[in-house]
Amino acid sequence: MTTNISFLLNGDEISYEIKDHWTLLHLLREEMGLIGTKEGCGNGECGACTVIVDKLAVNSCLYLAVEAHGKIIETIEGLASTDGTLHPLQQSFVDNGGIQCGFCSPGMIMASKALLDENPDATEDEVKHALAGNICRCTGYVQILESVEAAKENLSGRDQ
Amino acid sequence: MMNELKEKYSVVGKRIPKIDAAQKAMGRAEYIQDIKLTGMLYGKLLYSKYAHARILKIDTSKAKALPGVRIVLTGEDVPEKMVMGFYKDNPPLKKGKVTSFRDEVAAVAAVTPEIAKKALDLIEIEYEELEGVFDPEKAMEKDAVLVNETHKSNVLKLPWKLHYGDVEKAEKESAFVVEDRFTTTWVTHCCLGTSGAIALFDANDNLTVYSNTQIRSLAQKDFLESLKAMGLKNKRVRVITPIIGGGFGSKLDTYAYEHVAILLAYKCHKPVKILFDRVEEFKATSTRQPTITYIKQGCDKNGKLTFRDIRMILDNGGRTSWGATTPSVMMMPITTLYRLDNVRFDAKCVYTNNTYSQAMRGYGNPQATFAIESTMDMLAEKVGIDPLEIRRINQNKSGDESPQGFKITSCGLDKCFDALEKELAQEGPKEKGVGVGIASLIHVGGGARIYKSDGCGVILKMDDFGKVDVFTGGSDMGQGLDNITVQIVAEELGLLAEDINVVHSDTDVCPWDVGAHASRSTFVAGNAALGAARKVKEKILEFGSKFLDASPEELVLKNRTVFVSGNPEKSMPIDKLLRKAHFSPGGTMFMADHFYDPENENLGKDFKGNMSAAYTFGAHGVKVKVDEETGKVQVLEYVAAHDVGQAINPLLLEGQVYGGAIMGLGYALTEEVIVKKGEIMNANFRDYKLFTAKDAVKIKAPILETYEKAGPFGAKGVGEPGCVPTAPAVANAIYDAVGVRITDLPITPEKVLAALKAKKEK
Numbered sequence: 001m002t003t004n005i006s007f008l009l010n011g012d013e014i015s016y017e018i019k020d021h022w023t024l025l026h027l028l029r030e031e032m033g034l035i036g037t038k039e040g041c042g043n044g045e046c047g048a049c050t051v052i053v054d055k056l057a058v059n060s061c062l063y064l065a066v067e068a069h070g071k072i073i074e075t076i077e078g079l080a081s082t083d084g085t086l087h088p089l090q091q092s093f094v095d096n097g098g099i100q101c102g103f104c105s106p107g108m109i110m111a112s113k114a115l116l117d118e119n120p121d122a123t124e125d126e127v128k129h130a131l132a133g134n135i136c137r138c139t140g141y142v143q144i145l146e147s148v149e150a151a152k153e154n155l156s157g158r159d160q
Numbered sequence: 161m162m163n164e165l166k167e168k169y170s171v172v173g174k175r176i177p178k179i180d181a182a183q184k185a186m187g188r189a190e191y192i193q194d195i196k197l198t199g200m201l202y203g204k205l206l207y208s209k210y211a212h213a214r215i216l217k218i219d220t221s222k223a224k225a226l227p228g229v230r231i232v233l234t235g236e237d238v239p240e241k242m243v244m245g246f247y248k249d250n251p252p253l254k255k256g257k258v259t260s261f262r263d264e265v266a267a268v269a270a271v272t273p274e275i276a277k278k279a280l281d282l283i284e285i286e287y288e289e290l291e292g293v294f295d296p297e298k299a300m301e302k303d304a305v306l307v308n309e310t311h312k313s314n315v316l317k318l319p320w321k322l323h324y325g326d327v328e329k330a331e332k333e334s335a336f337v338v339e340d341r342f343t344t345t346w347v348t349h350c351c352l353g354t355s356g357a358i359a360l361f362d363a364n365d366n367l368t369v370y371s372n373t374q375i376r377s378l379a380q381k382d383f384l385e386s387l388k389a390m391g392l393k394n395k396r397v398r399v400i401t402p403i404i405g406g407g408f409g410s411k412l413d414t415y416a417y418e419h420v421a422i423l424l425a426y427k428c429h430k431p432v433k434i435l436f437d438r439v440e441e442f443k444a445t446s447t448r449q450p451t452i453t454y455i456k457q458g459c460d461k462n463g464k465l466t467f468r469d470i471r472m473i474l475d476n477g478g479r480t481s482w483g484a485t486t487p488s489v490m491m492m493p494i495t496t497l498y499r500l501d502n503v504r505f506d507a508k509c510v511y512t513n514n515t516y517s518q519a520m521r522g523y524g525n526p527q528a529t530f531a532i533e534s535t536m537d538m539l540a541e542k543v544g545i546d547p548l549e550i551r552r553i554n555q556n557k558s559g560d561e562s563p564q565g566f567k568i569t570s571c572g573l574d575k576c577f578d579a580l581e582k583e584l585a586q587e588g589p590k591e592k593g594v595g596v597g598i599a600s601l602i603h604v605g606g607g608a609r610i611y612k613s614d615g616c617g618v619i620l621k622m623d624d625f626g627k628v629d630v631f632t633g634g635s636d637m638g639q640g641l642d643n644i645t646v647q648i649v650a651e652e653l654g655l656l657a658e659d660i661n662v663v664h665s666d667t668d669v670c671p672w673d674v675g676a677h678a679s680r681s682t683f684v685a686g687n688a689a690l691g692a693a694r695k696v697k698e699k700i701l702e703f704g705s706k707f708l709d710a711s712p713e714e715l716v717l718k719n720r721t722v723f724v725s726g727n728p729e730k731s732m733p734i735d736k737l738l739r740k741a742h743f744s745p746g747g748t749m750f751m752a753d754h755f756y757d758p759e760n761e762n763l764g765k766d767f768k769g770n771m772s773a774a775y776t777f778g779a780h781g782v783k784v785k786v787d788e789e790t791g792k793v794q795v796l797e798y799v800a801a802h803d804v805g806q807a808i809n810p811l812l813l814e815g816q817v818y819g820g821a822i823m824g825l826g827y828a829l830t831e832e833v834i835v836k837k838g839e840i841m842n843a844n845f846r847d848y849k850l851f852t853a854k855d856a857v858k859i860k861a862p863i864l865e866t867y868e869k870a871g872p873f874g875a876k877g878v879g880e881p882g883c884v885p886t887a888p889a890v891a892n893a894i895y896d897a898v899g900v901r902i903t904d905l906p907i908t909p910e911k912v913l914a915a916l917k918a919k920k921e922k
């Protein structure tokens with residue numbers, strides 16, 4: 001069974017004929033070649049595949065591609081500006097040691113973005129809560145939390 | 161002196177963000193998961209249905225008939241001499257008998273992963289289930305079921321036994337003696353990027369393997385041996401490592417998925433990729449070595465250690481990998497953590513029908529340190545002195561030589577203790593249920609001569625534009641060797657970090673290195689890069705002296721410029737000088753190679769020898785709150801003080817310590833591969849309890865600098881130490897908080913409650 005779906009992906013209108021059993025992760029990675037979204041478990045347990053769908057962070061491995069129809073989807077590939085400037089969250093993860101092996105980083109950054117888009121003044125507890133579904137084995141989260149905190153300051157500075 | 165050094169440096173010692181971090185932050189880094197080759201097939205492995213069984217019959221006809229399936233292999237198709245592991249008891253596909261649930265019995269290559277998976281379901285195997293043995297102490301009994309039938313007993317023939325001084329005499333003369341039994345269980349690396357490999361042959365049967373291995377050069381050797389076993393002699397093997405999604409020791413050996421991918425690719429004449437899913441990552445990669453430790457330690461009336469006597473039993477599982485060699489590293493804390501004259505150690509590795517172990521951050525050190533540092537506190541209590549006091553009395557010092565022959569060139573343990581004392585100072589009366597615990601560590605910080613060579617090669621070339629390419633044998637799996645290499649080379653050549661490019665991914669262009677293990681990369685690969693940079697520097701200065709009317713000794717390289725010391729106007733940009741050298745008649749280009757092999761020694765028959773060129777030290781302190789109603793342990797404060805020599809990059813160094821400490825806290829409190837009769841019951845992140853961001857602990861990581869003469873810019877290794885003393889520090893804190901000593905990891909609320917109950921009933 002196939003279905004035609006249309007959605008907004010990182011600002012671009014996309015139409016795609018998909019098989020009904022595909023997950024959004026499969027569509028992005030295997031069909032569209034957007035390898036930035038990672039598969040760490042395929043089971044919704046690690047958050048490496050986090051993307052933003054209509055402003056909410058979701059595990060794209062559990063999200064059926066058909067559900068994406070009509071939605072606004074953001075992936076890690078859409079975060080940096082077209083001139084290559086990193087999004088403040090990306091820059092902050094780079095500057096503060098929030099990235100080691102990097103496999104969790106796209107998901108971690110997308111989960112952080114979903115939070116800060118909604119709640120720019122998120123407290124540390126709110127950040128921890130928002131990232132609780134994103135596993136990192138390298139950093140012990142210390143520098144990840146520092147990265148989000150620093151990005152918060154940069155983001156609020158940018159708005160003024 | 162140290163601060164003066166620091167000020168002199170422009171790049172070394174700076175918090176330069178990880179070189180590849182932007183690429184990773186943008187989702188552009190390519191891992192094994194992301195690589196697709198033209199015409200690539202997908203391989204899948206079928207695992208045993210039993211912990212211990214005979215394979216009576218395998219019928220692959222239905223699987224072979226499935227459209228899209230290219231080949232199905234069983235143990236019968238594996239050449240006799242194709243065997244993995246240093247003990248050579250592990251063919252990539254098993255025949256005759258299976259000895260654990262993770263034994264690979266068949267493999268498929270198909271045009272899609274889905275078809276390959278379907279084909280596995282169609283393979284019919286008839287087994288005769290055998291009685292299994294799952295407790296290593298039972299497996300040592302005379303009438304125990306034999307796991308490996310070519311072996312007369314379940315105890316492996318390995319030499320892990322030493323006795324220095326006279327332990328029995330020292331015990332008699334001791335004022336205080338403590339003894340106990342400590343146990344540690346299986347924990348696993350949980351790399352976010354799962355394991356995988358792609359194998360392909362060219363038209364001349366030369367092999368290329370893409371693999372996220374930590375041992376590019378040794379993997380090349382293993383794969384060459386597989387080719388030989390397949391009848392392919394004098395062939396080339398190229399190993400390419402994509403970006404690695406975490407290592408922690410998990411990829412220090414070659415695995416069935418790599419060797420089977422090679423077999424499948426050869427038989428199909430197509431590239432074949434085998435990529436683990438998360439369940440396989442839990443079930444079919446190797447864990448940290450579980451241990452049973454019987455320890456006895458004694459001291460005199462003042463708390464000075466008199467002897468240490470340790471007997472260990474290691475559950476080897478059904479096959480053998482590096483887990484069985486972890487006693488060689490356990491010996492280090494056993495003989496050398498604190499000053500000691502009389503020490504005895506005996507470790508037995510025992511076959512069972514459980515999973516088998518491998519290297520994991522610390523390589524046996526966390527298990528040994530758990531027993532040693534828990535009993536140090538028990539001794540302190542007997543003597544009636546403070547836990548910090550007994551450690552200060554016995555602390556190692558620069559210039560010491562331990563009974564095993566380890567030469568301690570630099571030791572900052574005293575500074576680490578000072579830092580703990582300051583950071584964990586108690587104010588006011590002791591709160592109920594709150595306690596503080598400390599534990600120290602020693603680890604190799606100057607390479608470790610486990611293999612015949614502990615070396616690393618580097619090739620360095622400069623181009624016409626003042627840029628440098630460094631081809632290193634070392635590996636970066638996220639820990640940051642890239643940065644260390646960049647910073648060392650940039651400093652030495654007076655360039656900026658952005659001028660240096662590091663290539664560490666391909667045996668066709670990178671020299672030999674023994675692998676990313678033993679916290680050795682900064683020290684060994686760093687020294688190799690430094691050696692190559694020095695050779696190039698010499699050439700630049702010599703050439704520059706012709707143009708600047710000064711001797712090479714008077715010239716300085718800094719800010720991309722060569723200039724005369726004390727007369728900076730007499731200068732030339734380095735790139736201009738490079739072009740002059742290149743484009744003059746009889747031109748030359750600046751390049752060099754360097755192979756650095758540290759001055760350390762293989763352990764002798766008596767296990768004596770200076771294994772590492774330097775040793776690294778640290779002490780952790782933790783404050784916990786124990787809920788006596790639920791048994792739950794909450795970590796309130798954590799201090800991880802490390803003597804690292806000099807920090808080449810404090811930002812990355814702190815990252816290693818934080819990551820190590822949280823991994824250690826998981827080891828102490830939550831992590832456990834639950835195994836029932838050989839079967840892993842929690843192969844997912846819901847039931848294997850890692851710390852999450854919600855559990856994140858604020859860690860203070862004071863860097864206590866000494867200067868290690870043999871290290872590059874004074875540095876020692878620090879990759880593993882962060883997770884070594886965590887578990888005993890937590891156990892000691894729990895004892896301080898509520899008076900129960902937990903000797904079995906992880907320290908779950910159930911164990912704490914049971915111990916509290918037992919204490920009340922006493």
